[in-house]
Structures are given as C-alpha cells and as structure tokens.
Amino acid sequence: MRRRDPNRLWYWIFVVVCIGGVLPIFFLGAIEPLILGVPLWVAVSLISTVVLSVVTLIQLRIGW
Amino acid sequence: MNDTYVLGAGSIIVLASYMAAMILIGWIAKHRTKGDSTLDYFLGGKVTGGLVLFFTMQATQLSGNTFFGFTGIAYRTGLMWIVSICMISLIVVTQLSYIPRLYVLSKLNGYITPADFYADRYQSNRLRLLVTGVTIVAMLPYLIIQAEATGHAFSGLTSGQIPYWAGVAFTCTVMLIYILMGGWRGVVWTDTVQGVLLTSALVIVTVVVVLTVGGIPSIVEELRTDNVALIQAPESLKQLSRSWLSLLVISSIGFAMYPQAIQRVYAAKSESALKTSLSLMLVVPYLIGGCTLLLGLSAAISHPGLIGVDSDRVFSLLLNDLISNHYWLVIFVLCGLLAAIMSTASSVILTLASMFTRDIYQTIWRRNTRDEGNTIAGRVFIVILIVTVAALSLRPSATLWRLTEIKVELLAQLFPAMILGLYWPRISEWPAVIGIVVGCLFVAVSALLGVERFWWFQSGVYALVLNLTIAVVSSMIFNPSTTLQEQMRKRFFGPFQTSVDTGYRQR
Secondary structure (H helix, E strand, O other): OOOOOHHHHHHHHHHHHHHHHHHHHHHHHOOOOOEEEHOOOOOOOHHHHHHHHHHHHHHHHOOO | OOOOOOOOOHHHHHHHHHHHHHHHHHHHHHHHOOOOHHHHHHHHHHHHHHHHHHHHHHHHHHHHHHHHHHHHHHHHHHHHHHHHHHHHHHHHHHHHHHHHHHHHHHHHHHHOOHHHHHHHHHHHHHHHHHHHHHHHHHHHHHHHHHHHHHHHHHHOOOOOOHHHHHHHHHHHHHHHHHHHHHHHHHHHHHHHHHHHHHHHHHHHHHHHHHHHHHOHHHHHHHHHHHHHHHOOOOOOHHHHHHHHHHHHHHHHHHHHOOOOHHHHOOOOOOOHHHHHHHHHOOOHHHHHHHHHHHHHHHHHHOOOOHHHHHHHHHHHHHHHHOOOHHHHHHHHHHHHHHHHHHHHHHHHHHHHHHHHHHHEEEEEEEEOOHHHHHHHHHHHHHHHHHHHHHHHHHOEEEEEHHHHHHHHHHOOOHHHHHHHHHHOOOOOOHHHHHHHHHHHHHHHHHHHHHOOEEEEEEEEHHHHHHHHHHHHHHHHOOOOOOHHHHHHHHHHHHHHHHOOOOOOOOO
C-alpha cells in the first residue's frame, strides 16, 4: 500500500520561511515606526512567525 | 523562587485539595487500565487520543523554568525574546522531520523507548546503551531541578510554614503514588488537568500584570524613555546570529529530541491523533513566548536594575506586587506553577524508568524475562528514581543549573543519527556511534572549559555539525555489506515505498 511521506516541497518551503522569518529582523532593525504599539522589527518578526505556523499547519494537514 | 509570599491557611487547603485530586486521578487511571504489560504501563497500550496527547505534550513542555527562566530572559533581553515564539514553533517543524516515519516504524516494530528505534535500525545494543546514557545524563539534573522547584514553591506558597524539605518530600510522594498506580494513564490524565491549570494561570496573570502597568503601548513608550536597549533589534549580523539563529537551531532540535516527547509519538492512537495534537501545539509558542515576554517587559518597568541570578526572580516579584489586590489569583498562579513542575517531572520520571527497564535492565540482565517481571522492575525503578531525585534535591546546588544549560545541546546530538537512520539506508552502526560520541564530547569539553560560544554560534551548534559530518563522511567511506543494506532497506524504508505492503494501515 502507498504510505504518505512528508512532502519534500513543503519541507523546503519551511526552510525558506524560517530564513525569511529571521533576516527581516536584521534588515528592518529600526525601532520606528511603531505598528500597533510595537516597533516595526517586532511586527515583522511576529508576522513571519505566524506565516511559519500557517505553513506548518498546512504541512501537517495536507503535506503529511 | 524566594520565600516572601504572605499567604495563609487558605493556600494550604487549596494545595492539599490539588494534591488529593492528582491522587484521585491516578486511582481512576489504575482502574481504567486493563492490562499490566510494559506497553500498557509505560505507553497506555498506544491508544492515546489527540486531545489528551496535546495536553500531555504541552504540560510536559512547560516547566517551572518557563515561569521563572523565560521571564528572567525576557527581562534581560527585552523584545529580543520574541525569538522564543519562533523557537518554540520550530520544535514542531523539527518534529515533523522525523515523526511521520518514526510513528509508522514504532507501530510496526513495537517501540517503547526512544532508544528502541536506534537499537533496531542500527542493529546495535551498543547504540541503545549510548543513547540511553546520553538521555539520562541530560535529563537527570533537569529532574532534580524540578524537584527543587517544588520545594521552593511549597515554602514560598505557605510563607515557610511548610519547609523546603517537606515540600520536596510531599510532592515526590504524591507523584510516586499516582505514577505507580496509573502508569502512563495516570501521568497523561494528570497532565491534562495540569495543562489546563498552568496555561490559564499563565495567561490570566499576564493579562493582569500588563494591565497593571498600563498596557503594551505604554510598556514600549516607557522603555523607549528609560531603557531603549530592551526594545532594539540586533545591531549586527554577529549579534543576530549569537542571540537569534544559534538559539533557533540548537533549541528547536534539542527540545524536539526530549525522550518524553518521542514516547508521546509512540503512544498516539493514530496518525490523525498525532496531527491533531501537533496542530494544537502550534498555538502554544504564542502563549508561552508572548506571556513570558510581556511579563519580563512589565517587570523591567516595575523592578528595573536587577542583574544576573537576581533577574530570574522577577516572576516572584511580580506575584508579590499582586498579593494585596489579587490574593486568590496569586494562589491560583502558584498552583499553576506547581502543575507545570509536577507534569514535567512525572513525565520525565516515567520515561526514564521505561529506559532503565527496557534499555538497561532488560538488555543487560534479563534478556528473556517475562513481561510481568519487566513491569514490576519498572515500578521498582520509579521508586528508586524518585527517592534518589528527592534526596539529591534536598541540598540545592548551583552547579546543577549549569548542567541543565547543556541538556539541550546534548539531546541535539541524538538528532543526526535519528534523521539519517530514517532517510538514508547507507548509514550503519559505527558512523552513528562515533558521530554521537564526538558531538557529546565536544559539548562536554566546551562546558567544562566554560566556553558557551565560539565566534558566531553556541558550541552545541558546532558539535552538531561535527557529529553530522562525521556520520555522513564515515558512512561514505565504510560501506555496510550489501546484504545488510538490503535488509535495512526492506525493513525501514519498505513501508514508505509505493510497491511494498508491510501490513501497516494508515488511520
């Protein structure tokens, strides 16, 4: 019978998102402007982590 | 935790009720357990559902260190601690690299302990003992610290009316009772209650503390005026690497290799249950990272100027601030703290006892013993382990904290052999053994020399790269026999090929 194995494409997307989740913090390292009361770099970091969680969820529900 | 809380008899009644509830759950679990095999006792017959699996994974991940250590780091590093959300999320990502295959193999081959996979895949009891040894060395100090934290929690909660030693003894006795009675079910059912308790405690106390200091925008504004360093991003690539990338790599891998986490994969009823629990686990990083970050920043405003070990006390200081206006909330939070400590400790105790029984006792002394004998041996190991841990925690030692710091780096050294064993037929016993030994020695020597970082990364990252390189290169040079490779390919890779039917059915 066919076993479902982790989809390699999604796995590489993980890596890209992880890197994408880290580097913006360096390049957008300013405290201004404030977004919803927090500095821009924190907002970027949070958004990239949310993207990581969504991609992981898709991997869990569809890729596996 | 310091002994400064001014709480009365009410706290003792709440504590006693909480402990009684844990024993009651253990007793119910005992009567719900049908068999008495090692599989039933240590893994609940591998029929744990998704929701319970989630709560036990979550409760095991959150320990006393989450409340004190994480809040202390957030206090010292400021908004940089937002990295914790990404770090904890990456644990699930790392787990996804091995869980799908490991789960299938565990069902097909009846694995109970993490070392079962290594021993089976590499046909090596040498590797079984090595993996078990590394795990015990990494986890035992962690367990002792959990026991110490319960002593401090009791002493603090009752303003010293219950002394430190009595707190340790009482908690260890309660854990002993419910683990002995209920085994796996006792642990995961208490984890479920404890998971709900500790999560709600963490969230509620964070909301109250943040509102007390004026909300998130107010926190940022105050820090911008008084301590701008706490809201700045990394200034250079080197700082980014040291404080961010390095932590992401080593922690996500090390935490994913927790032995109790691997056993929870084995215990899942189905792939669907695993997917449910891991999906829910994706919410946890935002709770843990977000709450500890906000608590640390709030403390930076209300209690500025603490450095070093003192900064790890900020959670206690925040609770002290709340006592006058939120007395019962503080008691609730301290019960949540106790739940975090006990859930982690009981899970680690059961896992280590299963490893002593299966990987040491059964492998070295009793190869052909009957299963009932192993379960009895497992219970004896639990008693010995808890008594030993309680005794060692009666004299708190600062050096144990240092040992805990290298726990994650040591556990991460087991990852290359796991991932290569699952995906690369060519790797055999010796490359895996040498890789783990060299990686662990590198971590140990760095720790002994007091070197936490070289250049841009933590020493554990270099150890991991060295470990992986040695395993891969030596596998390329020393090829296992064709027959062995063929056997391995059929047993461990066949289930994932479309043309081979191994009898496993996906649920």
